[in-house]
Amino acid sequence: MATVAHHFDDLEQQREACTFGMWVFLVSEIMFFGGLFAVYMADRYQYPEVFIHASRTLDVVLGTINTAVLLTSSFTMALALAAAHEGRRRALVLWLLATIVLAGAFVAIKASEYAAKYEDHLAPLMDSGALDQSLTPEPEKLFFGLYLTMTGLHALHVLIGIGVLTALTVPAWKGRFDRDRSLAVELSALYWHFVDLVWIFLFPLLYLIDRSA
């Protein structure tokens, strides 16, 4: 994108406008996830003990590992963008691939967690009865429904991110992105960091409600 589109005055304005547009999209995504967070807040307030109880069935080790994986992928993405800005083709491809691999690891761990929940019948439409016989099952279903929807929607965003980053690797390898032409990498990086941001909030709210035994 060294060429400036005709409706922009110069390269800087083009870059600024594209960045602004990307942020407007990310803000809309914040509201998209925000709706689910609002539901979570209301439900957790209504059923605090049930949420604590249900949260403890989630694997905190896997959740922590997954958070570390995503944080690392944000780091590698930032390094990829820096490589693009400095015209370092090989480094760019390397860091893009590292980000993709880490994203794949995240999805794999999530899949194993979902499989475990499926085995325990703690999934929507699967009638498990309550975890604790003294509590009614409906509020628990609220938690697991929220867990599945919020992490599922997030995982969908991760998959889309993998697609976007994969689509970047071939042109990156061909040297398409360098000093003044790395806008696509910049905007993809913004999307990827956003995906990490959502998980930064999802992790404590779902996995770490109250682990003091």
Next chain:
Amino acid sequence: MTGAHPSTKTYFVAYIVLLALLALTVAVAYIPLGAGNMLAALTIACIKAAVVVLYFMHVRYSSQLVRLSIGAGILCLAILIAFTLADYQTRGRIPTRLEDPPPLEMR
């Protein structure tokens, strides 16, 4: 056209800070704080988010337009959550008719 952006060293420091905050988040969850648990978790999450937004997403070096957009988004989210909670948390406590006393138990 690249705009200012942080050095690799800054990225690395930000990354280490994020990992440290992650460890802190997990550790704090095991301390019995009652209602303070969610506050602590969200506070740490907000700090992590600030690090990601300012440094990884370059907002520290971005224009006012970008910052304004982010601020507007956060404001909208705050309104969404605040008003939703205000609704739920006051249900049943405010009598619907002057003659009705509030119910003894809300949940």
